[in-house]
Amino acid sequence: MSSNTLLVAGGRVLRPDFEVVDADVVIDRDDGVIDAVGPDLAVDHEVDETLDAAGGLVIPGLVNAHTHVAMTLLRGYADDKPLDAWLREDIWPAEAELGPEDVRAGAELGLVEMIRSGTTAFADMYFHVPEIVDAVDRAGLRARLGHGVVTVGKDDEAARADVEESVDVAREYDGAADGRVRTAVMPHSLTTVAEPLLREAVDAARDAGVPVHTHANETREEVEPIVDERGERPLEYADDVGLLSETSFLAHGVHVDEAEIDLLAEQDAAVVHCPASNMKLASGIAPVQDLLDAGVTVALGTDGAASNNDLDLFDELRDAAMLGKLGADDAAAVPAAAAVRMATEGGAAALSLPGGRIEAGAAADLAVVDLDAPHLAPAHDLVSHLAYAVRGSDVRHTVCDGQVLMRDREVLTLDAERVVETARKRAVDLVARAE
Ligand SMILES: CSC[C@H]1O[C@@H](n2cnc3c(O)ncnc32)[C@H](O)[C@@H]1O
Numbered sequence: 001m002s003s004n005t006l007l008v009a010g011g012r013v014l015r016p017d018f019e020v021v022d023a024d025v026v027i028d029r030d031d032g033v034i035d036a037v038g039p040d041l042a043v044d045h046e047v048d049e050t051l052d053a054a055g056g057l058v059i060p061g062l063v064n065a066h067t068h069v070a071m072t073l074l075r076g077y078a079d080d081k082p083l084d085a086w087l088r089e090d091i092w093p094a095e096a097e098l099g100p101e102d103v104r105a106g107a108e109l110g111l112v113e114m115i116r117s118g119t120t121a122f123a124d125m126y127f128h129v130p131e132i133v134d135a136v137d138r139a140g141l142r143a144r145l146g147h148g149v150v151t152v153g154k155d156d157e158a159a160r161a162d163v164e165e166s167v168d169v170a171r172e173y174d175g176a177a178d179g180r181v182r183t184a185v186m187p188h189s190l191t192t193v194a195e196p197l198l199r200e201a202v203d204a205a206r207d208a209g210v211p212v213h214t215h216a217n218e219t220r221e222e223v224e225p226i227v228d229e230r231g232e233r234p235l236e237y238a239d240d241v242g243l244l245s246e247t248s249f250l251a252h253g254v255h256v257d258e259a260e261i262d263l264l265a266e267q268d269a270a271v272v273h274c275p276a277s278n279m280k281l282a283s284g285i286a287p288v289q290d291l292l293d294a295g296v297t298v299a300l301g302t303d304g305a306a307s308n309n310d311l312d313l314f315d316e317l318r319d320a321a322m323l324g325k326l327g328a329d330d331a332a333a334v335p336a337a338a339a340v341r342m343a344t345e346g347g348a349a350a351l352s353l354p355g356g357r358i359e360a361g362a363a364a365d366l367a368v369v370d371l372d373a374p375h376l377a378p379a380h381d382l383v384s385h386l387a388y389a390v391r392g393s394d395v396r397h398t399v400c401d402g403q404v405l406m407r408d409r410e411v412l413t414l415d416a417e418r419v420v421e422t423a424r425k426r427a428v429d430l431v432a433r434a435e
């Protein structure tokens with residue numbers, strides 16, 4: 001019998017086989033692990049804290065497998081443009097003005113938003129990573145973090161320094177926040193990092209024992225020059241430089257051909273599907289059902305809040321299921337359960353992080369979704385509801401690593417009001433500097 005036990009009581013539980021059962025969940029808070037799942041567990045367990053899940057569904061905490069969390073400061077700053085123009089004309093000039101405290105403020109805002117919508121783990125590529133690590137440590141989430149490398153437009157010394165920073169950050173912070181923070185080396189994309197430095201980054205990641213995360217095959221405009229200049233597809237190039245492996249995870253994967261899908265499956269590299277960002281920037285429709293059919297691990301990501309424009313992974317679930325059907329011209333494609341799996345187990349697998357399943361021995365990362373709202377009645381099929389009807393605002397409690405991050409919609413680890421106020425001020429000042 002544990003002396004530091006959290007009980008999630010009286011709800012229904014989404015099991016790994018996607019059956020929904022009436023069950024309590026007992027969590028060992030010291031180990032951050034689920035001890036038991038089953039009916040009436042309060043009877044045989046001494047409990048230190050109870051979360052009321054009556055009328056709710058206990059699900060694995062959602063995994064946002066690709067974002068730039070501090071971009072919350074640029075939410076609504078530049079819309080209705082395609083990727084390249086959006087980055088060059090608006091986003092990159094604004095980001096050039098970002099200081100470490102801006103990134104901290106933007107990250108905290110994003111963390112509050114994710115906790116409030118049931119996300120317990122995420123992957124982030126950005127700048128000023130030490131401030132993001134600190135924010136994640138205090139917020140209590142789990143994350144795979146990295147410094148994004150861009151070498152184009154930089155002289156050799158600056159380009160090399162950017163790669164070094166990504167490797168140094170990955171080495172220094174892997175295992176931070178009691179192991180909740182893991183790292184990766186993060187070259188921004190196959191076109192924004194020059195080949196010799198991309199090779200160095202990949203080799204250094206392997207030496208450091210951390211994954212590589214990059215944007216890949218996001219737009220036609222990005223794919224075509226690679227094919228023209230190299231005579232090979234982007235993911236063949238990525239494979240040549242050693243970037244595809246069982247720990248690497250690639251954001252977007254929109255414009256991938258059959259051979260590239262086979263390559264991803266062979267190398268066991270994961271794809272993070274970002275449907276809202278792909279729609280908003282008109283980047284295209286990823287062949288998600290084809291990826292799944294080939295056995296590729298597919299996760300879901302919001303991308304940054306400037307191309308989404310929120311960090312609510314329930315939106316992504318719905319978009320993934322809807323857009324998957326449109327892209328495949330098949331209403332049976334990307335069914336509800338597949339979308340939910342991508343947002344949970346698929347995300348944890350892509351990021352090589354614990355979580356994604358509610359079962360004894362699994363990490364105690366979970367969310368309790370309130371089923372009382374009118375838009376969730378009736379409840380014929382709760383997996384269907386998770387994919388098509390639940391909103392982030394339906395989440396009642398969020399738990400990560402056995403710690404309660406939100407209880408009855410009150411975020412406990414960060415002062416949400418102060419975070420929002422600080423981010424508002426920082427965003428106004430940032431935009432004034434950028435214009
Ligand atoms: C070098 S840190 C990360 C870098 O990525 C930018 N970014 C945001 N969204 C996207 C996207 O959809 N594709 C490519 N790059 C993106 C972000 O603004 C940072 O500069």
Ligand SMILES: [Zn+2]
Nearest residue numbers: 215251303304
């Ligand atoms: Zn991105």
